Amino acid sequence: MASRKEIMAKVEALIGPFNNKGVELKDDTTFAGDLEWDSLTVMDFVAAVEDEFDIIITMNMQAEIENVGQLADAVAKLMDQ
Amino acid sequence: MTDLLSKYDPLIQERETLLATGVKDPFSLVMEEVKSPTVAICNGKETILLGTYNYMGMTFDDDVQQAGLQALKDFGSGTTGSRVLNGTYSPHKDCEEALKEFYAMDHAMVFSTGYQANLGIISALAGKGDYVILDIDSHASIYDGCSMGNAEIVAFRHNDVEALEKRLKRLPADAGKLVVLEGVYSMLGDVAPLKEMIRICKENGAMTLVDEAHSMGFIGENGRGVCEEQGVIDDVDFIIGTFSKSVGTVGGFCVSNHPKFEIMRLVCRPYVFTASLPPSVMATASTSIRKLMHSGNKRAHLWENSKKLHKGLRDLGFELGTPEAQSAIIAVIMPDLERGAMMWQALLAEGLYVNLARPPATPANMTLLRCSLCAEHTTEQVDQILGMFEAAGKAVGAI
Numbered sequence: 001m002a003s004r005k006e007i008m009a010k011v012e013a014l015i016g017p018f019n020n021k022g023v024e025l026k027d028d029t030t031f032a033g034d035l036e037w038d039s040l041t042v043m044d045f046v047a048a049v050e051d052e053f054d055i056i057i058t059m060n061m062q063a064e065i066e067n068v069g070q071l072a073d074a075v076a077k078l079m080d081q
Numbered sequence: 082m083t084d085l086l087s088k089y090d091p092l093i094q095e096r097e098t099l100l101a102t103g104v105k106d107p108f109s110l111v112m113e114e115v116k117s118p119t120v121a122i123c124n125g126k127e128t129i130l131l132g133t134y135n136y137m138g139m140t141f142d143d144d145v146q147q148a149g150l151q152a153l154k155d156f157g158s159g160t161t162g163s164r165v166l167n168g169t170y171s172p173h174k175d176c177e178e179a180l181k182e183f184y185a186m187d188h189a190m191v192f193s194t195g196y197q198a199n200l201g202i203i204s205a206l207a208g209k210g211d212y213v214i215l216d217i218d219s220h221a222s223i224y225d226g227c228s229m230g231n232a233e234i235v236a237f238r239h240n241d242v243e244a245l246e247k248r249l250k251r252l253p254a255d256a257g258k259l260v261v262l263e264g265v266y267s268m269l270g271d272v273a274p275l276k277e278m279i280r281i282c283k284e285n286g287a288m289t290l291v292d293e294a295h296s297m298g299f300i301g302e303n304g305r306g307v308c309e310e311q312g313v314i315d316d317v318d319f320i321i322g323t324f325s326k327s328v329g330t331v332g333g334f335c336v337s338n339h340p341k342f343e344i345m346r347l348v349c350r351p352y353v354f355t356a357s358l359p360p361s362v363m364a365t366a367s368t369s370i371r372k373l374m375h376s377g378n379k380r381a382h383l384w385e386n387s388k389k390l391h392k393g394l395r396d397l398g399f400e401l402g403t404p405e406a407q408s409a410i411i412a413v414i415m416p417d418l419e420r421g422a423m424m425w426q427a428l429l430a431e432g433l434y435v436n437l438a439r440p441p442a443t444p445a446n447m448t449l450l451r452c453s454l455c456a457e458h459t460t461e462q463v464d465q466i467l468g469m470f471e472a473a474g475k476a477v478g479a480i
Contacts, residue, residue: 020371040445043217047238058212059234 298327
């Protein structure tokens with residue numbers, strides 16, 4: 001299975017096309033605050049992450065994910081299942 | 082003390098900014114007098130109604146009104162009780178019979194509103210550990226039903242068959258799955274590809290619920306909705322609908338052929354813990370539903386109106402929500418809320434009422450002027466409406 005580092009690299013690559021402001025990505029970079037994404041961007045991005053890792057991130061889970069690090073952790077957990 | 086209303090400060094600010102530009106508050110219109118399903122007096126001015134969801138114009142039907150008056154006399158003004166206690170009168174049972182006849186289905190259950198029908202059925206079907214798979218543009222009542230049942234919510238891109246299929250395949254095979262779709266999506270007035278979607282749901286072991294709020298009475302040979310039009314009505318597990326659109330009164334319902342459906346009456350909390358509808362409302366609803374079964378000519382005229390308005394608005398240069406008329410809703414896309422509100426007010430000044438729809442109710446943060454046509458709009462009225470759009474659009478620089 002993929003390491004967290006590999007997951008993080010893929011997540012960062014997926015954020016790329018949506019990172020219009022060129023924000024530097026760290027574990028504590030938030031989607032709403034730092035990246036300034038609206039709900040529509042979030043939906044497109046979540047779909048891209050789901051397709052990349054072949055997982056489902058339910059809206060219940062999405063509500064708990066605020067930053068890039070939390071997303072990488074959630075992806076790792078979901079791939080482990 | 083923390084003021085619990087302070088979380089709404091940004092919205093209060095946005096409203097104040099909008100009103101400061103001089104536009105009237107688009108969310109506090111009062112109809113002083115209603116002359117027909119298509120004409121009312123607003124601010125003392127005769128106004129054509131083009132935003133009422135009164136698709137089949139049943140609100141002033143003689144038979145419907147007479148049935149309501151008679152039931153008001155015979156049964157009184159209200160039931161003062163829950164459907165499962167003292168709130169089921171013979172008009173409630175008759176209304177459920179009318180729905181069974183209309184849909185040719187085994188079971189029908191009437192709720193006090195369409196909102197409560199979605200809330201009750203979805204939350205009772207999909208509980209903790211079950212999955213609800215829904216279109217991202219679903220109505221608020223569908224989202225609220227998911228939250229109330231504590232189900233896991235999986236959203237897919239609007240009307241995207243492939244996105245739905247991918248997600249269904251990723252879910253655990255043995256988990257309970259309910260796919261919730263709408264026949265017509267009310268913001269843009271576009272129709273769902275139900276034929277493909279329902280097939281995919283069946284193939285992947287999911288039960289299906291279709292909300293036909295905006296298609297009942299109008300779409301399909303017998304007015305049963307998009308499910309009927311696309312030939313999948315027998316494959317859908319539950320259909321949800323409302324009386325507050327084509328039927329012309331208030332109330333909601335669910336119809337189904339599921340053999341265990343009747344147990345829903347005891348487990349849907351929004352059905353049990355609220356008073357039933359007044360018997361006069363039930364009598365108007367059942368009379369209207371039975372008349373809608375034989376309204377093929379009105380359906381044909383409504384299609385003519387919808388196509389004429391769509392073509393006319395497009396020719397005037399407005400940007401519309403669908404490439405062609407797919408339902409009785411024609412959505413005009415405005416560049417932003419401020420110009421949307423200006424256009425709305427200019428139309429009202431011309432004597433035309435449409436719905437101003439704004440985020441978060443709209444998809445993609447759009448501001449929409451939403452027009453819903455009525456079978457009682459005459460061809461001349463549609464011409465008048467187009468003239469008003471042209472005048473208002475030029476006045477505010479929208480075209």
